[in-house]
Amino acid sequence: MYLTLLNGTGFVFNVDDYMELRSKYRIMGAPVGTANTKGWSPNQSTLPVELTKYETQLVLDENIAMLVDKSQDLRAKPTAEKLEEFKADFESRLLGQKETLKDEKLRETERYMEKILTGKRKKLLKQGKHEMAEALTAEDVLKEMSENFKFDRQNALVEVPCEHLKDHSAQIVSRALVDTNSLKYRIFKDLWKRGKFVTSGDAFGADFLVYPGDPLIYHASHIIIVHEKPVIKPLELVAKVRLSVIVNKSCVFAYEKENEGIHYQTVAWCNPSK
Structure with missing residues (x-):
């Protein structure tokens, strides 16, 4: 399986590859193509699928796929x-x-x-x-x-194919797209290895979202907040937990203790009046 390097991350243009990534490896990505001539709509999005940098790096680290750069060949003047x-x-x-x-x-x-x-x-x-x-x-x-x-x-109907119609050369990309030693990437990888469905949490003011199953069927159950140190300021704690309550999800703080590895701390909002 090959991912295409675009805008610093991996893209999937083959529907079979995408279904394998999603169903077998729990790699979600985000469809960013459109079949709507009036403009892009998130509800009508199609291939290609854009993976986050963390998803792309994980796929490479686990030898699930290879990343290729086709820009040199596709930009060359055709004969x-x-x-x-x-x-x-x-x-x-x-x-x-x-x-x-x-x-x-x-x-x-x-x-x-x-x-x-x-x-x-x-x-x-x-x-x-x-x-x-x-x-x-x-x-x-x-x-x-x-x-x-x-x-x-x-x-006449003009085809807009996802995959390039003709074979062309590509260069294997071996460099890392993210710092694989960073805490955020290691937490993403750790959650994935635990069998979780993990996506970006930017829309909810978090680092990651965790789902109990495929996001097409389930809502996210947890928001993950990554902290470089196991110290959380009270105001930030209150803000993040209240946010999780508003979106009806559990709030999890992820951090690392020296010589103890990654820790996950779930915090719930308690209402004494109930």
Whole structure:
């Protein structure tokens, strides 16, 4: 499996790769493409999928995928041979649309053949062409439809493929995208190794969100706040816990104690009046 390096992080362009990352490895990412011509909408987002830097680094560390940089090849000026190949491929797709539309028009004509024949015969009779009206058959109608069919290229559908249509070279990226020794990355990796579904918590004023299952089915159950030191200021403690209550999630402070590793401290808001 290959991730494409864009804007400093990994992108997934293949739907099978994305489904494997999501279902097998609990790597969520965020679809950032759109099929809506009026603009991007988070509810209508499609491939490609953008992974966070932490997700990308984790996938690399666990040898789940490799990161490649395609910018050098994709930015190179195409050769005359490649241009001709692209034009031929483009024309082939337009021809396929033309034939498909023509076949559908003929099938639609066959479905309403009786009404069409009746209408054409009446028109011929009004023009005084009685013999032509009597001789008119379904084959004549289909032949006329086929000969007069026109395909307006301006209304053709232009494909916007996720994956590049042609093979091209890429360079393997071996450098780390984040500091793998940083506490935040190690906590993200630790939560993932515990079998959790972990995503970015920026929208909730946290570092991470933890889900009991796939985020398509479940809401996040915990917000994770990363602290470099096991010391929390009272005002920050109150603010973060109140925030977790508002969004109906448990608040977890993650920190590291010397020689003891990573610790998780869950804090709940207590209402003595209840």
